[in-house]
């Protein structure tokens with residue numbers, strides 16, 4: 001693996017899932033592989049899981065880790081080419097990425113969607129600028145349109161907990177008062193489209209994801225109908241793609257409750273976290289044995305380790 005930015009960087013998903021499961025069984029088997037190698041973790045946005053699990057995975061592989069929060073620890077970075085830099089950004093990504101690439105053997109970047117300009121967000125400017133100028137492999141820690149380390153952890157979790165060979169997996173929109181990115185939902189859909197699952201997306205009118213991410217999924221606008229017989233309920237809020245970045249409704253009837261979970265076939269509840277309790281999903285669901293959110297977050301370590309191993313092997 002050279003870069004890990006989209007699903008297209010994966011050559012064999014089953015093998016990558018197996019790598020994650022192997023790492024979970026034997027975390028320190030590849031300690032020698034990352035010796036004297038350094039990963040830079042660059043954050044333009046907040047993080048708990050991605051930051052800690054990626055650092056842990058790198059350390060399990062014997063790597064050194066340098067973490068930086070852009071705009072707090074470092075200078076603000078200009079992304080646009082050819083501009084007069086007379087604003088609040090003191091450094092251009094051309095120099096910054098190139099310099100980081102000198103200190104690090106690979107660079108991992110988190111840069112969320114701005115949710116103001118759809119074309120700009122969907123061009124993945126920040127990730128692509130790092131790819132262009134860092135001169136080392138780039139790993140996506142959640143970009144404007146995708147969160148592939150999350151999706152790999154989700155695949156691992158579904159593999160571990162499925163009770164039938166072709167489970168029914170439902171990605172459902174949840175209510176939230178803030179506009180959130182589509183990245184987690186896009187990515188989950190992209191990856192589920194490559195799995196042997198019955199995949200359904202449930203969202204209110206006006207919240208359909210971009211067609212290239214929906215793929216062959218069945219989209220329904222009735223949550224109860226989607227939940228019937230489901231094995232996995234994957235909850236996430238996202239702002240509208242059509243009316244880009246807008247909150248069109250906060251309809252609380254889309255919150256996941258135990259009554260909703262009873263429509264499933266003893267289904268499991270998944271969410272990437274952080275989750276706002278009793279707004280997106282009730283305490284009762286999150287605190288029940290049907291919730292997999294902690295196991296899912298734990299699998300972020302093994303997902304990151306599988307990917308970093310693949311990149312190290314290709315250096």
Ligand SMILES: NCCC[C@H](NC(=O)CCC(=O)O)C(=O)O
Pocket residue numbers: 142178180181182183184237272273274276
């Ligand atoms: N990395 C996991 C999700 C990150 C982000 N959530 C958030 O920003 C939640 C913020 C809040 O609930 O205030 C998102 O939806 O893409």
Ligand SMILES: NC(=O)OP(=O)(O)O
Pocket residue numbers: 046047048049050051142150272273274
């Ligand atoms: N799920 C996830 O990416 O969590 P963080 O935003 O805390 O990293």
